Amino acid sequence: xxxxxxxxxxxxxxxxxxxxxxxxxxxxxxxxxxxxxxxxxxxxxxxxxxxxxxxxxxxxxxxxxxxxxxxxxxxxxxxxxxxxxxxxxxxxxxxxxxxxxxxxxxxxxxxxxxxxxxxxxxxxxxxxxxxxxxxx
Amino acid sequence: xxxxxxxxxxxxxxxxxxxxxxxxxxxxxxxxxxxxxxxxxxxxxxxxxxxxxxxxxxxxxxxxxxxxxxxxxxxxxxxxxxxxxxxxxxxxxxxxxxxxxxxxxxxxxxxxxxxxxxxxxxxxxxxxxxxxxxxxxxxxxxxxxxxxxxxxxxxxxxxxxxxxxxxxxxxxxxxxxxxxxxxxxxxxxxxxxxxxxxxxxxxxxxxxxxxxxxxxxxxxxxxxxxxxxxxxxxxxxxxxxxxxxxxxxxxxxxxxxxxxxxxxxxxxxxxxxxxxxxxxxxxxxxxxxxxxxxxxxxxxxxxxxxxxxxxxxxxxxxxxxxxxxxxxxxxxxxxxxxxxxxxxxxxxxxxxxxxxxxxxxxxxxxxxxxxxxxxxxxxxxxxxxxxxxxxxxxxxxxxxxxxxxxxxxxxxxxxxxxxxxxxxxxxxxxxxxxxxxxxxxxxxxxxxxxxxxxxxxxxxxxxxxxxxxxxxxxxxxxxxxxxxxxxxxxxxxxxxxxxxxxxxxxxxxxxxxxxxxxxxxxxxxxxxxxxxxxxxxxxxxxxxxxxxxxxxxxxxxxxxxxxxxxxxxxxxxxxxxxxxxxxxxxxxxxxxxxxxxxxxxxxxxxxxxxxxxxxxxxxxxxxxxxxxxxxxxxxxxxxxxxxxxxxxxxxxxxxxxxxxxxxxxxxxxxxxxxxxxxxxxxxxxxxxxxxxxxxxxxxxxxxxxxxxxxxxxxxxxxxxxxxxxxxxxxxxxxxxxxxxxxxxxxxxxxxxxxxxxxxxxxxxxxxxxxxxxxxxxxxxxxxxxxxxxxxxxxxxxxxxxxxxxxxxxxxx
Numbered sequence: 013x014x015x016x017x018x019x020x021x022x023x024x025x026x027x028x029x030x031x032x033x034x035x036x037x038x039x040x041x042x043x044x045x046x047x048x049x050x051x052x053x054x055x056x057x058x059x060x061x062x063x064x065x066x067x068x069x070x071x072x073x074x075x076x077x078x079x080x081x082x083x084x085x086x087x088x089x090x091x092x093x094x095x096x097x098x099x100x101x102x103x104x105x106x107x108x109x110x111x112x113x114x115x116x117x118x119x120x121x122x123x124x125x126x127x128x129x130x131x132x133x134x135x136x137x138x139x140x141x142x143x144x145x146x147x148x
Numbered sequence: 149x150x151x152x153x154x155x156x157x158x159x160x161x162x163x164x165x166x167x168x169x170x171x172x173x174x175x176x177x178x179x180x181x182x183x184x185x186x187x188x189x190x191x192x193x194x195x196x197x198x199x200x201x202x203x204x205x206x207x208x209x210x211x212x213x214x215x216x217x218x219x220x221x222x223x224x225x226x227x228x229x230x231x232x233x234x235x236x237x238x239x240x241x242x243x244x245x246x247x248x249x250x251x252x253x254x255x256x257x258x259x260x261x262x263x264x265x266x267x268x269x270x271x272x273x274x275x276x277x278x279x280x281x282x283x284x285x286x287x288x289x290x291x292x293x294x295x296x297x298x299x300x301x302x303x304x305x306x307x308x309x310x311x312x313x314x315x316x317x318x319x320x321x322x323x324x325x326x327x328x329x330x331x332x333x334x335x336x337x338x339x340x341x342x343x344x345x346x347x348x349x350x351x352x353x354x355x356x357x358x359x360x361x362x363x364x365x366x367x368x369x370x371x372x373x374x375x376x377x378x379x380x381x382x383x384x385x386x387x388x389x390x391x392x393x394x395x396x397x398x399x400x401x402x403x404x405x406x407x408x409x410x411x412x413x414x415x416x417x418x419x420x421x422x423x424x425x426x427x428x429x430x431x432x433x434x435x436x437x438x439x440x441x442x443x444x445x446x447x448x449x450x451x452x453x454x455x456x457x458x459x460x461x462x463x464x465x466x467x468x469x470x471x472x473x474x475x476x477x478x479x480x481x482x483x484x485x486x487x488x489x490x491x492x493x494x495x496x497x498x499x500x501x502x503x504x505x506x507x508x509x510x511x512x513x514x515x516x517x518x519x520x521x522x523x524x525x526x527x528x529x530x531x532x533x534x535x536x537x538x539x540x541x542x543x544x545x546x547x548x549x550x551x552x553x554x555x556x557x558x559x560x561x562x563x564x565x566x567x568x569x570x571x572x573x574x575x576x577x578x579x580x581x582x583x584x585x586x587x588x589x590x591x592x593x594x595x596x597x598x599x600x601x602x603x604x605x606x607x608x609x610x611x612x613x614x615x616x617x618x619x620x621x622x623x624x625x626x627x628x629x630x631x632x633x634x635x636x637x638x639x640x641x642x643x644x645x646x647x648x649x650x651x652x653x654x655x656x657x658x659x660x661x662x663x664x665x666x667x668x669x670x671x672x673x674x675x676x677x678x679x680x681x682x683x684x685x686x687x688x689x690x691x692x693x694x695x696x697x698x699x700x701x702x703x704x705x706x707x708x709x710x711x712x713x714x715x716x717x718x719x720x721x722x723x724x725x726x727x728x729x730x731x732x733x734x735x736x737x738x739x740x741x742x743x744x745x746x747x748x749x750x751x752x753x754x755x756x757x758x759x760x761x762x763x764x765x766x767x768x769x770x771x772x773x774x775x776x777x778x779x780x781x782x783x784x785x786x787x788x789x790x791x792x793x794x795x796x797x798x799x800x801x802x803x804x805x806x807x808x809x810x811x812x813x814x815x816x817x818x819x820x821x822x823x824x825x826x827x828x829x830x831x832x833x834x835x836x837x838x839x840x841x842x843x844x845x846x847x848x849x850x851x852x853x854x855x856x857x858x859x860x861x862x863x864x865x866x867x868x869x870x871x872x873x874x875x876x877x878x879x880x881x882x883x884x885x886x887x888x889x890x891x892x893x894x895x896x897x898x899x900x901x902x903x904x905x906x907x908x909x910x911x912x913x914x915x916x917x918x919x920x921x922x923x924x925x926x927x928x929x930x931x932x933x934x935x936x937x938x939x940x941x942x943x944x945x946x947x948x949x950x951x952x953x954x955x956x957x958x959x960x
Contacts (some may be wrong), residue, residue: 015528019540037569038569072892
């Protein structure tokens with residue numbers, strides 16, 4: 013057996029170990045209902061804003077506190093606390109991916125990924141519903 | 149059929165463009181066929197005939213693509229909004245230089261850009277490699293086939309209801325079913341396009357995509373060389389290929405880092421690299437390409453690593469195609485912030501991937517048994533041994549990165565719901581820091597080892613001094629700069645220290661090699677200089693990332709009760725600070741004042757921030773801005789601003805601000821109070837402390853002044869003073885308001901109600917639009933310039949290597 017082959021085997025083994033140990037860190041996409049049952053576990057929620065409850069954000073009092081409510085496609089609802097500024101366009105967003113944990117009665121959110129019409133304006137379906145910039 | 153006559157449309161450019169895309173498709177197919185005929189023929193005369201025909205087809209194809217390029221640019225720059233591409237990606241207000249960014253905002257334009265570079269490269273191959281034998285026809289065959297497949301992406305044909313590609317020359321009315329588009333005068337109603345995504349309105353976005361796509365396109369050339377080598381079972385293409393491969397790696401690296409520079413200057417995640425899937429997808433082919441170059445050099449010097457070379461060149465091209473698939477199929481939607489949108493071409497993209505990968509790797513496996521490596525034991529003390537180890541590590545690092553990036557693909561295939569880990573960046577960093585350590589050490593010592601075995605004490609003698617210098621330099625860096633990042637525990641911080649040592653060693657050892665062994669001659673210094681650059685990139689990344697500090701830690705406006713939430717499960721970075729116009733705010737080393745804001749002609753709103761160093765009293769201004777999003781969409785996108793010092797950047801961006809478009813509808817509410825009384829407002833209370841009579845001595849003669857001293861206490865316990873007043877002059881009475889901007893309060897002294905009892909009437913107004921305030925984040929990035937300098941040096945190294953190899957080849 014050549015030394016290069018030996019090293020190759022060792023390295024591949026190392027890469028596999030790295031990938032396996034990585035899987036331990038992976039999280040999952042959950043519904044609001046299933047996330048509530050896994051309180052304290054880091055999860056990803058795919059949700060939209062619950063417009064029936066007002067968004068609370070006042071940079072004068074605390075620029076790092078945003079509170080809002082969301083719901084998912086199964087009808088689950090939860091309050092969200094996000095310790096950061098309010099992302100622009102958040103209220104316009106069709107879909108939010110929230111990363112964080114359920115803590116008691118609310119979801120402690122650490123990051124928000126948005127799908128907004130502005131970023132995805134190429135989307136032909138979105139465009140069809142959006143007759144804009146037209147003035148008579 | 150539609151017989152409406154539409155007014156004011158410019159149909160000619162689109163028709164020409166559409167025709168030219170089809171022409172380029174046909175020409176590319178013809179060129180592929182003709183080059184193939186020439187390549188597989190054994191007779192010289194037949195070869196020459198087919199070669200002539202093939203070249204004509206290729207020239208037609210290249211001219212068609214260049215013309216398409218010009219036509220599409222004409223459509224965008226003349227604002228012909230009857231075309232969907234112009235309507236969707238540009239508007240009339242756009243500054244001229246960003247019209248090019250519109251070109252590559254969409255998938256069609258960027259495919260066209262890719263084809264454009266292939267045409268340029270093909271012309272270069274034909275011009276430069278005249279002397280090489282028939283195999284040149286093979287290379288051109290592969291290149292033209294890639295061109296053919298790319299042409300199908302922009303041709304926009306319908307074949308049996310299946311859409312083939314998406315044309316950039318489509319008309320808006322053909323694509324959309326809006327009722328107004330049926331009106332003959334619809335063009336008068338569509339005044340303007342929807343504009344370019346505001347994030348892309350940045351000069352880096354004019355230059356980064358062309359460079360990156362040149363990088364992508366140029367990986368085709370080594371792939372074509374390798375495929376021809378596999379077909380012909382001839383491995384003498386490596387000398388010819390190496391300059392192309394070096395050029396490709398240099399340009400691809402430059403393109404990736406320009407993207408990083410764009411992210412740093414224009415995106416607001418506060419950095420240049422976020423391990424976003426789109427970034428990873430472009431990095432990974434670069435890693436394997438660098439592996440391929442090293443394996444290729446080993447083969448030329450020793451005859452070993454032949455299979456590895458073929459494998460790496462193949463996998464690099466495969467990864468370019470795979471990353472195209474990842475970023476353009478929309479599959480990354482939930483994990484990436486800046487992937488392209490799905491255009492419904494997934495099947496086609498997947499086909500693009502497989503049509504090259506399968507034949508190449510099938511042929512590779514078939515040919516493998518013919519590729520005999522030299523039958524001898526590997527010499528541990530040889531350069532090739534450690535070069536190969538380094539290449540393998542880079543490759544495995546690429547495998548790890550791309551596996552993690554491919555989670556969405558895995559989810560799609562197996563219906564799983566796996567999401568990225570909590571701290572996705574750290575998950576990458578904790579692995580790649582060890583890659584940096586090993587690669588850094590290998591790059592440092594590599595050149596001091598000789599091919600086929602290093603004899604005696606040569607290595608020990610030569611490495612002594614660089615090692616000593618490295619230890620000294622590293623000690624200085626540890627002592628004066630250090631590593632402030634300790635969040636992830638001692639193990640990770642320790643690894644950063646070791647990696648810092650390894651990368652400084654890379655810089656020092658290669659510099660030393662260049663000056664002492666190569667005597668500063670540039671002739672064969674490509675490798676040394678490239679490695680110095682690579683080392684600097686590592687040093688820059690390690691120092692700037694591990695010492696990034698937040699200046700805007702929020703210590704104000706938080707009640708003591710909520711302080712514990714700093715350790716909240718969400719990690720909770722309280723990195724936003726609120727600034728009120730005109731009020732200096734404490735931010736670490738600086739006092740920061742939001743002076744004012746103004747608009748430029750593009751409706752870009754600038755905020756003028758004055759930074760004042762507390763100790764040195766040094767003052768400077770930063771101008772972060774926000775740009776209103778494109779028409780029809782609300783919201784803003786923020787652009788950071790930074791102050792560059794030689795050793796650090798102060799980096800700031802606005803995270804929210806107040807919109808003054810809302811009208812002030814609130815009114816004064818009268819309250820009666822005496823000295824010592826308090827009244828409440830929504831966020832606290834106001835207390836009347838004192839009434840002063842004529843406190844100002846320089847008042848106009850004959851006037852009397854009553855000044856109230858009010859103290860305002862907010863719920864958070866913050867205290868403010870206000871002193872509204874009345875001035876009585878003869879019979880006229882003037883009320884002077886006072887404001888507490890931070891609490892959005894306006895206070896007035898209305899009148900004296902009962903002089904005996906001392907009851908006064910005070911007006912209190914709470915106004916949402918009273919104050920100008922912004923919230924922002926500010927960071928300090930130390931030594932980030934080392935990173936940018938490193939990139940430039942590395943690219944120079946690749947360029948030098950490419951040039952020197954061309955010269956060597958010519959001299960043969």
